Amino acid sequence: MAKIIVLMGAPGAGKGTQSRLLQERHQLPHISTGDMFRELAKAETALAREVRAVQAAGKLISDELVIRIVQERTMRDDCQNGYILDGFPRTTAQATMLENLAIEQGKTILSISIDVPFDVLEKRMAGRRTCPVCGEIYNIYFKPPKSDNVCDQHPETQLDHRLDDTPEKARVRLKTYEQQTRPLLDYYEASQRLRRVDGTRDTEVIYAEIEKIVCS
Numbered sequence: 001m002a003k004i005i006v007l008m009g010a011p012g013a014g015k016g017t018q019s020r021l022l023q024e025r026h027q028l029p030h031i032s033t034g035d036m037f038r039e040l041a042k043a044e045t046a047l048a049r050e051v052r053a054v055q056a057a058g059k060l061i062s063d064e065l066v067i068r069i070v071q072e073r074t075m076r077d078d079c080q081n082g083y084i085l086d087g088f089p090r091t092t093a094q095a096t097m098l099e100n101l102a103i104e105q106g107k108t109i110l111s112i113s114i115d116v117p118f119d120v121l122e123k124r125m126a127g128r129r130t131c132p133v134c135g136e137i138y139n140i141y142f143k144p145p146k147s148d149n150v151c152d153q154h155p156e157t158q159l160d161h162r163l164d165d166t167p168e169k170a171r172v173r174l175k176t177y178e179q180q181t182r183p184l185l186d187y188y189e190a191s192q193r194l195r196r197v198d199g200t201r202d203t204e205v206i207y208a209e210i211e212k213i214v215c216s
């Protein structure tokens with residue numbers, strides 16, 4: 001049965017980094033609700049302004065909107081053989097919706113938590129830079145680009161520093177994660193659908209473990 005791979009973990013844990021590798025090497029669509037909303041927020045509409053403000057504050061977008069966007073995206077043809085969810089579900093309501101979606105789509109849910117301690121997370125967020133063209137994720141401390149502040153593949157473009165990656169906003173996001181999202185780990189654990197990986201190691205070492213879990 002095709003799998004819905006749910007990559008879980010606190011802000012900065014490496015969900016995006018690992019999802020991109022899985023997408024590239026296993027041709028599974030990478031569905032990041034954070035990326036989708038950052039894209040949506042670029043428009044000049046009332047909804048875009050609202051999304052921009054919520055994201056910049058480190059708070060959560062309403063379940064209703066997130067659920068709608070995930071439902072629409074996962075109905076596309078490219079999701080038939082499974083897909084990766086990065087940053088979804090984040091609340092109990094979202095997890096309930098995903099159960100129904102999995103039944104409707106005839107897929108099983110496999111949740112993988114990337115575990116990283118909070119002090120490391122803060123540094124990862126502070127150092128993160130992203131290419132606005134291809135979405136490649138860099139880090140000035142752990143994975144610097146070859147030339148200062150430009151993407152290796154798109155040297156004409158300056159890297160982005162996310163608005164919610166300031167120390168103050170990062171703390172709000174970590175708190176939101178603790179309160180609303182961490183309890184979902186117990187939920188998946190109780191139904192034997194949770195695997196945990198130590199996210200403090202080298203990216204490729206973590207990837208090899210995730211790949212083994214996904215392919216087993």
Ligand code: AP5
Nearest residue numbers: 011012013014015016017033034061087124128138139142
């Ligand atoms: P989202 O974009 O999902 O952000 P997040 O959950 O806070 O996670 P991040 O993207 O910060 O971290 P990541 O785990 O992807 O880490 P990354 O691989 O980049 O959500 C943003 C906002 O959108 C939310 O706050 C909310 O407002 C809204 N939103 C999204 N989904 C929602 C939902 N379902 N419901 C409601 N609202 C929602 O890595 C981080 C850094 O570390 C990078 O610089 C990377 O290079 C580096 N790094 C990664 N792995 C390693 C490693 N092994 N060693 C050293 N460095 C590493």
Ligand code: MG
Nearest residue numbers: 015016032034
């Ligand atoms: Mg991410």
